[in-house]
Amino acid sequence: MKRPEPRTEPVPEATSHRLSLLLRSLRSLEAAGVRTASSYEIAARFSLNSAQIRKDLAQFGEFGVRGVGYRVADLKAHLKDLMGLGVTHAIGIAGAGKLGQALADSPNFNAEGFRVAALFDVDGRKVGGCSRTGVPIRDVQALDGLVKKLGIDIGILAIPEAGAVPLAQRMAGAGVRAILNFAPVTVPALPGVLVKNLDLTFFLENLSFQLAIAKA
Amino acid sequence: MKRPEPRTEPVPEATSHRLSLLLRSLRSLEAAGVRTASSYEIAARFSLNSAQIRKDLAQFGEFGVRGVGYRVADLKAHLKDLMGLGVTHAIGIAGAGKLGQALADSPNFNAEGFRVAALFDVDGRKVGGCSRTGVPIRDVQALDGLVKKLGIDIGILAIPEAGAVPLAQRMAGAGVRAILNFAPVTVPALPGVLVKNLDLTFFLENLSFQLAIAKA
Numbered sequence: 001m002k003r004p005e006p007r008t009e010p011v012p013e014a015t016s017h018r019l020s021l022l023l024r025s026l027r028s029l030e031a032a033g034v035r036t037a038s039s040y041e042i043a044a045r046f047s048l049n050s051a052q053i054r055k056d057l058a059q060f061g062e063f064g065v066r067g068v069g070y071r072v073a074d075l076k077a078h079l080k081d082l083m084g085l086g087v088t089h090a091i092g093i094a095g096a097g098k099l100g101q102a103l104a105d106s107p108n109f110n111a112e113g114f115r116v117a118a119l120f121d122v123d124g125r126k127v128g129g130c131s132r133t134g135v136p137i138r139d140v141q142a143l144d145g146l147v148k149k150l151g152i153d154i155g156i157l158a159i160p161e162a163g164a165v166p167l168a169q170r171m172a173g174a175g176v177r178a179i180l181n182f183a184p185v186t187v188p189a190l191p192g193v194l195v196k197n198l199d200l201t202f203f204l205e206n207l208s209f210q211l212a213i214a215k216a
Numbered sequence: 217m218k219r220p221e222p223r224t225e226p227v228p229e230a231t232s233h234r235l236s237l238l239l240r241s242l243r244s245l246e247a248a249g250v251r252t253a254s255s256y257e258i259a260a261r262f263s264l265n266s267a268q269i270r271k272d273l274a275q276f277g278e279f280g281v282r283g284v285g286y287r288v289a290d291l292k293a294h295l296k297d298l299m300g301l302g303v304t305h306a307i308g309i310a311g312a313g314k315l316g317q318a319l320a321d322s323p324n325f326n327a328e329g330f331r332v333a334a335l336f337d338v339d340g341r342k343v344g345g346c347s348r349t350g351v352p353i354r355d356v357q358a359l360d361g362l363v364k365k366l367g368i369d370i371g372i373l374a375i376p377e378a379g380a381v382p383l384a385q386r387m388a389g390a391g392v393r394a395i396l397n398f399a400p401v402t403v404p405a406l407p408g409v410l411v412k413n414l415d416l417t418f419f420l421e422n423l424s425f426q427l428a429i430a431k432a
Contacts, residue, residue: 011429016422020415021402047404083421084428091420098318105314108400108417113424154423178423184324186237188263194426196419199236201324203412204307205299206232207370207394208329210410212300213227 018056019079021048026076038069085113090151092176094167095158096121096137099182103156104135117150140167147174157181168195234272235295237264242292254285301329306367308392310383311374312337312353315398319372320351333366356383363390373397384411 025046029037043050057063060082063075080086091109093100096119103109104116110133120140121127127139138146146152155171157164157179164183168190171179178194181187187195241262245253259266273279276298279291296302307325309316312335319325320332326349336356337343343355354362362368371387373380373395380399384406387395394410397403403411 011422011425013422016425017418019425020418020421023421024400047402082425082428084424084431085421089420089424089427098314098321102314102318103416106416108415109420111417114417114420153427154420177427180419180423184240186263194423194430196423198416198419199324200319200322200414201327201330202233202236203396203414204305204325204330204370205236205239205301206227206229207396207410207412208300208305209227209232209235209298211305211369211393212298214410215300 015056015059016083018048018052019083021046022053022056023076023079023083023085026072026079029072030076034072036065036069036071039064041069080112083113087113089114089154090117091115091154091156092118092120092143092147092150092152092171093135093156093158094120094140094143094163094171096123096126096131097158100156100158101131101135103158104131105133114154117152118146120146143170144174147171147176153177155179157183157187159183161185168193231272231275232299234264234268235299237262238269238272239292239295239299239301242288242295245288246292250288252281252285252287255280257285296328299329303329305330305370306333307331307370307372308334308336308359308363308366308368308387309351309372309374310336310356310359310379310387312339312342312347313374316372316374317347317351319374320347321349330370333368334362336362359386360390363387363392369393371395373399373403375399377401384409 025042039050039053042048043053063078064070091114093104093116100119104119109116116135119131119135119137120143121137122140126137130136153176155176157167159167161183164181164185165187168179168181168187172190172193179187181197184199184201186197189195241258255266255269258264259269279294280286307330309320309332316335320335325332332351335347335351335353336359337353338356342353346352369392371392373383375383377399380397380401381403384395384397384403388406388409392409395403397411397413400415400417402413405411
């Protein structure tokens with residue numbers, strides 16, 4: 001495999017999501033015992049676009065083998081490596097409410113590349129307990145020390161709006177490198193920390209918007 | 217206000233999300249008693265881009281008033297109307313697990329434009345009960361009748377992967393017009409129904425990807 005020069009500009013979210021879909025497709029092919037596949041075969045099987053697959057991959061190297069297509073296991077390993085999923089990221093979730101616990105117990109937040117290390121809450125009735133799958137619920141006061149001790153590099157905010165910005169700042173100060181914010185407030189960029197604001201209401205509003213346009 | 221010709225092509229999700237942010241900003245301004253504001257003032261106060269605000273709005277009409285800027289209440293009302301939020305969408309959530317109940321009880325899924333009308337589940341121990349805020353949990357077998365009776369036009373899938381596609385098809389058959397799918401599987405396009413697949417893992421993988429590139 002040849003690789004282009006390392007790139008430092010951000011990868012567009014749409015590209016990243018397509019590569020996530022491709023990775024999911026490769027896992028599925030591997031589980032089905034398929035060892036090699038062309039971009040056409042992958043595209044047909046998973047309703048993807050073959051030209052887009054080739055274009056997305058071409059930005060990061062030459063992964064295909066002439067006359068063979070892609071070796072499924074190899075391409076999966078390369079993609080995982082490229083996307084930083086060869087190591088396991090430890091996740092800390094602020095907010096042990098229903099959303100926080102749903103994420104903590106989600107198989108997909110504890111799959112290749114990720115492990116939820118702790119939930120944090122202010123509620124003394126929850127602290128000391130754990131989620132259904134055994135993720136410990138810790139006092140938010142212990143956040144700074146536990147981020148370091150558990151090697152937490154990704155923080156998730158599943159708390160109400162009011163606490164989100166201060167808690168993001170606190171996570172950043174403790175050494176978290178990326179934050180996924182579900183609170184309906186914009187957490188501004190923090191030095192040296194990636195922040196993704198993910199207000200789920202916006203997706204509902206988008207559906208409403210499209211329905212309104214379709215009706216017009 | 218002048219309006220351009222009605223448009224039928226889909227609005228890009230990024231544009232829609234920016235208009236959602238703008239709407240949130242206008243609600244905040246209104247709550248603070250601000251009656252008029254220029255795009256510069258709105259941008260400065262909410263960390264938005266003033267040229268982008270004007271460009272996004274210009275696609276849908278002329279909303280500003282020369283020498284005044286925007287009238288906050290008017291622009292908010294126009295945006296709500298444009299985005300189909302002047303009517304209340306009834307939402308049905310399949311899956312009364314933690315994620316489903318978190319969404320059902322979320323103030324933002326029961327705010328202007330939306331109301332969660334019912335949760336659906338297969339678990340006989342949950343059916344007949346309700347969520348913390350009182351959203352009834354109904355048997356999924358009753359879905360078809362209740363979609364019609366309650367006027368549910370948006371369905372949310374908060375269930376495991378295996379059931380997602382059949383349930384989406386069932387919702388579509390019952391008359392749901394848009395589906396937001398949180399299960400980690402792609403629900404394909406269904407005739408006459410908007411489908412948004414929202415695998416939250418992809419946002420985590422994107423953060424991992426960006427961290428890997430920053431390190432390279």
